[in-house]
Amino acid sequence: MKNALPDPTIERLCSLFHLLETLAEQGLVTISSTRLAAISGMPAHTIRKDISCLGEAGRVGAGYDIQRLRAFIGNNLGLLQPRKACLAGLGRIGAAILAYEQMATSGFEIVAGFDSNINRLETLRTTIDLYPAYEIADRVRQKQIELGILAVPAEAAQEVAQRMFAGGIRGIINFTPAIISHAPGQAVSNMDLVRELTIVSAKIKKYSS
Amino acid sequence: MKNALPDPTIERLCSLFHLLETLAEQGLVTISSTRLAAISGMPAHTIRKDISCLGEAGRVGAGYDIQRLRAFIGNNLGLLQPRKACLAGLGRIGAAILAYEQMATSGFEIVAGFDSNINRLETLRTTIDLYPAYEIADRVRQKQIELGILAVPAEAAQEVAQRMFAGGIRGIINFTPAIISHAPGQAVSNMDLVRELTIVSAKIKKYSS
């Protein structure tokens, strides 16, 4: 751990990483921090500061080469090699995630699905391998899966997360409202619709008072 | 705007607000900041500081009354009266959100669904009212909807958000990878699975380097 990046910087760089891909697809070649700011909503000096935390990537006077900057960020944050993920919970939300088109081009691959309901394992139409929930730790280890997605009922969330951690997973995306306790070195990102509605609602109130 | 709460404080208080409901359902009556810390993963002094930003709510020596604290937070953040939300995009993700059980007891109510595909409006089985996408602004105004959920394709996201804003909505939950540009006073919360996977992946790398 030499010069650890601040978390907010990591988050913004990840957003830029995806944005740059979109820009490259549009055929653009170079871009300035000012233009990036207009597109992303972040201030231009924050973008420059974030990028320069990784080293020098632009050409003074000419801006950044889009492909080069994307590779530069991806390389520094370890985003270039594809990573394997698994999904626990094959209910409506889990099924929607499995069918989510964006995943295909994301650099992440869901390589296993788990559910405690054997019936679901048999009836779900999908090309990925499905296993019963008690196999989570073993399959994660066997397939060297690095990330887990939790789409189980809230009551089961902590236990399922524990099995993922036991298999060696260190990063979890948690779609349940449960709070996942975890050790240092493990990362959990919460995607709870009700919580986000609550926060947005409170922020609006703050703005208008 | 007297003593605006810091955004991180708002976010933590919203989490506590939900946590306190769960604790109340378990029949607990009072709780100390130390116990709340153990359950929520936040440090005890941060919890006390956050709560005291709103005023005094606990009894020194005895901790907080759970029901009272929940009402206190809810009242201060404007979370006690239910709020109306609408959902744009009735594909797989939108349908999963409509069927999401947690919504029923959340204090939020989805009162309208929109899609540009008329066929979906006719075939989706649901009790809420469905309308074509071009009616978004009018229906939002008519029904006094305050929050919007975006589950449309990324290409359509900004335009649909614009219609929601035009109808008076000031808070949006964005399930698409698109960046939603918005005016001050409007709040957007992004719930992009691929982005979160990327961030978690980068943070894990940070921890282990």
Place this chain on the structure above:
DNA sequence: ACCTGTGAATAGTTTCACAGCT
């Protein structure tokens, strides 16, 4: 003994302003 509330100290992040290059 255990608790809250809080001013003060610390740590972390963002913003500024400009040197230096194209």
Place this chain on the structure above:
DNA sequence: AGCTGTGAAACTATTCACAGGT
């Protein structure tokens, strides 16, 4: 004229430490 990279300043948030109450 327009650009990046960056040290320094300004701002924001977290953590500490303890006074004072039960």
